[in-house]
Amino acid sequence: MKSSKLPKTSVTTERHFITVQGMPVEVVRKNIKNLHLAVYPPDGRVRVSVPVRLTDEDVRLAVVSRLGWIRKRQAMFQSQERQSAREFVSGESHFVQGRRYRLDVIEENRPAAVRLRNNTTLELRVRPGTDRHKREEIINHWYRTLLKNQIDQLLPRWEKKLGVTVSEWGVRKMKTRWGTCNIEVRRIWVNLELAKKPPQCLEYIVVHEMVHLLERRHNDRFLALMDKYLPNWRHMRDELNREPLAHEHWVY
Numbered sequence: 001m002k003s004s005k006l007p008k009t010s011v012t013t014e015r016h017f018i019t020v021q022g023m024p025v026e027v028v029r030k031n032i033k034n035l036h037l038a039v040y041p042p043d044g045r046v047r048v049s050v051p052v053r054l055t056d057e058d059v060r061l062a063v064v065s066r067l068g069w070i071r072k073r074q075a076m077f078q079s080q081e082r083q084s085a086r087e088f089v090s091g092e093s094h095f096v097q098g099r100r101y102r103l104d105v106i107e108e109n110r111p112a113a114v115r116l117r118n119n120t121t122l123e124l125r126v127r128p129g130t131d132r133h134k135r136e137e138i139i140n141h142w143y144r145t146l147l148k149n150q151i152d153q154l155l156p157r158w159e160k161k162l163g164v165t166v167s168e169w170g171v172r173k174m175k176t177r178w179g180t181c182n183i184e185v186r187r188i189w190v191n192l193e194l195a196k197k198p199p200q201c202l203e204y205i206v207v208h209e210m211v212h213l214l215e216r217r218h219n220d221r222f223l224a225l226m227d228k229y230l231p232n233w234r235h236m237r238d239e240l241n242r243e244p245l246a247h248e249h250w251v252y
């Protein structure tokens with residue numbers, strides 16, 4: 001989109017993605033003086049803040065001229081990411097609904113159980129010898145139940161507000177999406193990872209997917225609907241894009 005076509009009085013920030021040598025680059029146009037390029041953890045995504053007067057071609061040239069530096073930063077984040085992969089042992093930080101908890105693993109000869117304790121601790125009870133993979137599975141099952149309860153409460157409220165009906169929904173592990181909506185069958189999938197995010201972020205994704213039942217594309221009408229029903233949705237989107245909680249790359 002050419003910046004000159006934007007109504008400058010009403011739009012202070014505009015963002016979209018371009019691809020430079022196979023790499024997605026987020027372009028954020030706003031009222032600033034100089035181009036600013038940044039590479040973010042955990043996965044090294046690239047964002048360029050640019051003055052309104054600069055075109056996408058200017059951005060492309062700037063990115064290409066700094067490609068060596070970008071690749072170096074990305075390689076650094078990748079090695080950090082490998083180091084911080086979860087082991088599911090006591091003392092680790094884990095997030096639940098946007099809050100950080102300390103994991104406490106208790107081994108005992110009883111069926112597995114997960115619970116929150118004292119607002120500070122995520123307690124995982126497992127049989128002795130339960131390996132890392134199985135521990136993760138148990139916690140993910142708990143996350144799934146938690147998330148389903150949240151969605152169960154959100155959906156009827158938003159069906160009423162938006163005047164739409166969702167015929168089917170579920171929770172899934174997804175690599176690149178927070179949520180999806182199949183408009184034809186009115187089915188919504190929500191990413192399991194959202195159990196770790198603040199409840200407002202989950203609500204934003206649910207509303208976003210439900211608004212697709214009113215408008216298929218991310219066009220002006222879609223944005224107007226989001227602004228109408230969830231005025232601070234941009235804040236939630238930024239929060240989802242900022243938090244380096246998941247060791248995966250998100251496109252949303």
Ligand SMILES: [Zn+2]
Binds near residue numbers: 208209212218
């Ligand atoms: Zn969408």
